[in-house]
Amino acid sequence: MFLHDLNPTVKALTIIGAVFLLAFVFDPVTPLLYIVWTVLVTFLFGTFKKRYYLYYFIPFTLFAFGMFWTTIVFSDTASATSETVSFLGMEFPTEDIWTAAALGLRVLAFASLSLLFLFTTNMVHFILSLIQQLKLPPKIAYGVLAGYRFLPMLKTEFQQIRAAHRIRGVNRPDSWKEKLLQYQRFAIPLLAGAIRKAERTAIAMESKGFTGAKARTFYRPMRVQWKDWLFPVMMFGMLGVTIAVLLYFGYFSWYDGQL
Amino acid sequence: MNSWKLKEIVVMSVLSVVFAVVYLAFLPVGKILVGFFGPIGYDLIFGIWFIVSIIAAYIIRKPGAAFLSETIAAAVEVLLGNAVGPMLLVSGMIQGLGAESAFAMTRYKRYDLFTLMLAGVMAAVFSFVWGYFLSGYAALSTGYVAAMFIARIISGAIISGVAGKALSDALAKTGVLSSFALGKEHRRKHAA
Amino acid sequence: MSQEVIRVEDLTLHYEERQKPVLSHLNFSIDEGENVLILGPSGSGKSSLTHCLNGLYPRELDGSMKGEVYVKGRRTDSYPAGEMAQNVGVVFQDPETQFCMITVEDEVAFGLENLNTPYELMVEKVDTALRSVGMEAYKTANISELSGGQKQKVALACILAMEPEVLILDEPTANLDPVARKEFIQLLKRLKKELAFTLVVIEHKLEGWLDLLERVLIIHEDGELAYDGPLHDHLKTYALDIHEMGIQLPYATRRALEQEWTPPYPLHIGEMPAVAFPENPPAKSAGKVLLKAEDVHWKSILRNIHITFHEGEWVAIVGENGSGKSSLSRILAGIQSPSKGTVSLHGRSLKKWKENEMRKEVGYVFQNPEHQFITDTVYEEVAFSLRHAGMKEAEWTKIVEETLKFCRLDGLEEQHPFLLSQGQKRRLSVATMIVEDQQMLFLDEPTFGQDEKSTSDLMSLLKEKHENGTTIVMITHDMELVDKYATRVLVMNEGELSFDDQPKELWALPDLVDHHLELPPREQWKRAVWKREEPAYVSS
Numbered sequence: 001m002f003l004h005d006l007n008p009t010v011k012a013l014t015i016i017g018a019v020f021l022l023a024f025v026f027d028p029v030t031p032l033l034y035i036v037w038t039v040l041v042t043f044l045f046g047t048f049k050k051r052y053y054l055y056y057f058i059p060f061t062l063f064a065f066g067m068f069w070t071t072i073v074f075s076d077t078a079s080a081t082s083e084t085v086s087f088l089g090m091e092f093p094t095e096d097i098w099t100a101a102a103l104g105l106r107v108l109a110f111a112s113l114s115l116l117f118l119f120t121t122n123m124v125h126f127i128l129s130l131i132q133q134l135k136l137p138p139k140i141a142y143g144v145l146a147g148y149r150f151l152p153m154l155k156t157e158f159q160q161i162r163a164a165h166r167i168r169g170v171n172r173p174d175s176w177k178e179k180l181l182q183y184q185r186f187a188i189p190l191l192a193g194a195i196r197k198a199e200r201t202a203i204a205m206e207s208k209g210f211t212g213a214k215a216r217t218f219y220r221p222m223r224v225q226w227k228d229w230l231f232p233v234m235m236f237g238m239l240g241v242t243i244a245v246l247l248y249f250g251y252f253s254w255y256d257g258q259l
Numbered sequence: 260m261n262s263w264k265l266k267e268i269v270v271m272s273v274l275s276v277v278f279a280v281v282y283l284a285f286l287p288v289g290k291i292l293v294g295f296f297g298p299i300g301y302d303l304i305f306g307i308w309f310i311v312s313i314i315a316a317y318i319i320r321k322p323g324a325a326f327l328s329e330t331i332a333a334a335v336e337v338l339l340g341n342a343v344g345p346m347l348l349v350s351g352m353i354q355g356l357g358a359e360s361a362f363a364m365t366r367y368k369r370y371d372l373f374t375l376m377l378a379g380v381m382a383a384v385f386s387f388v389w390g391y392f393l394s395g396y397a398a399l400s401t402g403y404v405a406a407m408f409i410a411r412i413i414s415g416a417i418i419s420g421v422a423g424k425a426l427s428d429a430l431a432k433t434g435v436l437s438s439f440a441l442g443k444e445h446r447r448k449h450a451a
Numbered sequence: 452m453s454q455e456v457i458r459v460e461d462l463t464l465h466y467e468e469r470q471k472p473v474l475s476h477l478n479f480s481i482d483e484g485e486n487v488l489i490l491g492p493s494g495s496g497k498s499s500l501t502h503c504l505n506g507l508y509p510r511e512l513d514g515s516m517k518g519e520v521y522v523k524g525r526r527t528d529s530y531p532a533g534e535m536a537q538n539v540g541v542v543f544q545d546p547e548t549q550f551c552m553i554t555v556e557d558e559v560a561f562g563l564e565n566l567n568t569p570y571e572l573m574v575e576k577v578d579t580a581l582r583s584v585g586m587e588a589y590k591t592a593n594i595s596e597l598s599g600g601q602k603q604k605v606a607l608a609c610i611l612a613m614e615p616e617v618l619i620l621d622e623p624t625a626n627l628d629p630v631a632r633k634e635f636i637q638l639l640k641r642l643k644k645e646l647a648f649t650l651v652v653i654e655h656k657l658e659g660w661l662d663l664l665e666r667v668l669i670i671h672e673d674g675e676l677a678y679d680g681p682l683h684d685h686l687k688t689y690a691l692d693i694h695e696m697g698i699q700l701p702y703a704t705r706r707a708l709e710q711e712w713t714p715p716y717p718l719h720i721g722e723m724p725a726v727a728f729p730e731n732p733p734a735k736s737a738g739k740v741l742l743k744a745e746d747v748h749w750k751s752i753l754r755n756i757h758i759t760f761h762e763g764e765w766v767a768i769v770g771e772n773g774s775g776k777s778s779l780s781r782i783l784a785g786i787q788s789p790s791k792g793t794v795s796l797h798g799r800s801l802k803k804w805k806e807n808e809m810r811k812e813v814g815y816v817f818q819n820p821e822h823q824f825i826t827d828t829v830y831e832e833v834a835f836s837l838r839h840a841g842m843k844e845a846e847w848t849k850i851v852e853e854t855l856k857f858c859r860l861d862g863l864e865e866q867h868p869f870l871l872s873q874g875q876k877r878r879l880s881v882a883t884m885i886v887e888d889q890q891m892l893f894l895d896e897p898t899f900g901q902d903e904k905s906t907s908d909l910m911s912l913l914k915e916k917h918e919n920g921t922t923i924v925m926i927t928h929d930m931e932l933v934d935k936y937a938t939r940v941l942v943m944n945e946g947e948l949s950f951d952d953q954p955k956e957l958w959a960l961p962d963l964v965d966h967h968l969e970l971p972p973r974e975q976w977k978r979a980v981w982k983r984e985e986p987a988y989v990s991s
Contacts, residue, residue: 143271143272154276160819165823169810185825195270195435198266201548217564217568219557219561219573434870
């Protein structure tokens with residue numbers, strides 16, 4: 001599929017660029033249209049379990065609504081105008097609702113963009129591409145990969161520590177101090193084990209001739225081909241078109257000292 | 260990067276992975292607090308989200324430790340599906356830069372409690388400026404924004420500075436840091 | 452004359468944190484194609500020697516290294532970093548920490564990438580290496596989903612792909628179960644015939660390695676070379692010295708030492724005389740019912756479990772990895788609730804017990820003792836539960852002291868638990884679980900990754916506890932332990948209890964291998980003698 005075969009670095013930079021541009025937009029219509037576009041692209045050009053996409057997307061929606069709500073409630077009173085809108089039985093200035101919706105939808109637009117990336121990118125390929133395209137030092141890149149491998153291990157360790165602590169009878173803190181102490185009790189065996197393992201992993205990597213030198217060959221060569229540029233053209237193009245259309249109809253609002 | 264040993268990088272990235280999970284775990288706590296106090300809820304515990312940069316810098320004591328560890332933690336958080344997405348990566352870098360700036364001010368020579376608290380404060384300042392821009396705090400009332408700022412600074416100093424130091428010191432006692440700067444210092448103090 | 456590949460001249464190694472040298476004035480050389488075993492007590496610097504031989508030291512050393520190490524006639528520190536991997540490859544002990552990539556093929560390729568192998572050649576070499584260890588079917592698998600034995604095979608493939616002259620194995624099977632361990636050694640024997648490499652093995656358990664290795668280097672506790680010569684001859688005469696180093700001798704040799712036979716000692720079960728072998732003590736008649744599991748199910752992992760435990764039993768739970776042993780023991784000990792069915796202690800359902808009351812009856816020792824530690828000192832660790840039990844200070848301090856003494860931890864009171872040796876850590880975790888005089892003790896692979904000395908210390912401690920009336924339930928892969936201690940054995944098979952009887956009945960089963968189990972050595976010996984012919988299974 002198109003999105004899966006894209007060069008991960010090009011994909012990531014495009015998304016970060018789009019997010020950055022969206023951060024300047026203060027009207028709700030632009031992000032809304034862009035969300036629709038992004039979700040459409042994700043579903044058309046990506047293969048993944050659609051159900052999982054929903055699982056991920058729903059919490060974002062709640063978060064976006066939270067953002068919307070708190071912006072209204074704690075909004076800057078100085079910017080309020082005389083026009084008001086009734087919402088959930090309360091009166092709010094129209095301008096505030098407008099800004100709040102813009103902020104809420106912005107969060108959702110960010111989310112849809114990052115989900116596009118998450119659902120169509122292999123993380124190892126991404127890191128390998130960062131080494132090959134963005135010249136990320138291999139020492140850091142492979143160090144991070146080694147650390148990332150620890151995730152499933154940490155999960156089992158965590159569960160074991162919890163069970164082991166339960167046996168020791170420490171899982172019911174009765175004061176704040178005890179609670180803090182308990183966090184530390186959890187953290188120490190987990191971190192100590194992880195650090196020891198990390199050190200061993202580093203030794204094993206060096207024993208396999210890893211020096212962090214930039215010159216190395218790749219089992220998975222990552223290249224940027226002409227079709228990789230289609231994606232940024234699509235994504236930025238759509239953002240441009242959206243903004244142009246909304247400007248024409250007068251809905252667009254750029255960052256304009258909403259401070 | 261050449262002054263870094265591979266084991267330091269791997270240990271740093273493992274710390275980042277662990278705390279990325281911790282960061283995610285504290286998001287719901289933040290949400291509950293937001294429910295009570297509004298956006299300032301996050302600021303009360305914001306220090307949690309700087310802690311890895313202070314811990315990594317305190318343990319490894321090399322230029323870049325604070326910045327890199329926070330950046331990696333943010334990247335892992337994104338991979339695990341944090342709600343803010345790629346922007347979080349930038350937030351992580353900025354927080355990391357904030358903490359890093361405090362260590363840079365001491366020319367990477369001092370790693371006492373004061374410096375660690377300062378690192379927490381700087382991370383708070385940097386992250387607040389960025390948050391102001393990104394999340395549009397502009398739309399909130401000035402007094403409220405000021406309260407958020409102060410809460411975040413205190414949280415950065417206490418949670419990431421003081422608690423980060425306490426946790427690292429407790430870790431040093433287990434002996435697993437014996438080949439890292441903090442472990443060596445611990446041993447020297449013990450021997451003396 | 453064969454060519455010398457490794458030469459060590461007057462090598463002395465100091466770590467920053469230690470006064471005494473780890474290695475002291477070592478001199479030896481290894482020729483091409485040799486098979487060398489390095490022995491020494493824990494902490495004698497065997498692993499440090501590995502780092503010296505593959506050039507990691509002095510580059511990564513916090514300390515000082517004096518003397519010279521030559522590989523193929525060239526000083527190791529004159530090789531450019533990374534190039535040594537083509538000459539000396541190492542497989543380490545811990546299967547969990549040798550990898551930095553997600554999939555098997557990427558990991559094998561990692562070493563080749565480091566050597567700047569061109570792409571086409573790399574693809575070919577990855578396949579060849581995986582084929583040689585029999586893991587080609589797992590090429591695209593995630594490493595984290597493999598078993599310990601498979602991981603070690605992948606680790607071996609990674610090294611073989613780089614085609615080093617010397618292969619060092621640093622306790623490669625210490626974390627494997629006996630069946631996986633046997634497989635790994637078999638694999639090495641085959642590879643040794645197919646490929647030409649020099650083999651250096653560091654090991655704690657000799658069983659199985661003897662027909663592969665011919666020469667032994669023994670390193671003393673003080674880091675000096677105590678012996679360098681033929682392995683078998685030395686072992687036949689000086690087995691006792693080696694035993695006292697904490698090395699686990701082959702069963703035949705151990706038996707000979709126990710029986711105080713005279714040297715030369717046998718090294719194989721086949722060489723053992725047909726004298727009367729000790730039978731296991733008859734199982735004591737079981738006491739009254741202590742713990743009962745009825746129709747227990749848990750997720751998709753456990754099905755339909757019915758077990759009754761009696762006072763005074765010593766029960767072993769065996770079975771393949773993933774067969775549900777740990778899950779079962781956790782449910783029985785009340786750490787996990789079953790999704791269906793009930794577990795009752797003294798006739799009362801575990802659900803109705805208060806957590807802290809139940810913990811006074813049932814203890815559980817986890818596989819990794821560190822997980823259970825919650826304080827900064829050994830003393831506090833043992834005192835913890837008593838402190839919270841509302842006892843008088845004079846009363847509990849006495850108990851703590853007695854428990855420490857019983858577990859041979861006296862004198863270590865102020866140590867941080869994490870700084871103890873492996874064996875001490877394990878005994879400390881046992882101490883925390885018996886301090887309230889628990890009647891029932893669960894142990895999850897108590898001897899896993901431990902050397903001979905700590906294993907026997909721990910087992911004699913458990914034996915004493917058992918004789919005083921404690922009921923013991925242990926998960927283990929070690930059939931010798933089952934044979935020696937257990938009064939009853941449970942076999943788990945794909946989430947079901949497939950056998951529940953005395954150990955001797957288990958050994959009599961014809962389909963033992965199907966359960967991923969093997970006969971204990973005593974039983975093998977017995978059969979070898981019975982048959983009066985070549986034993987079906989040669990132990991070494």
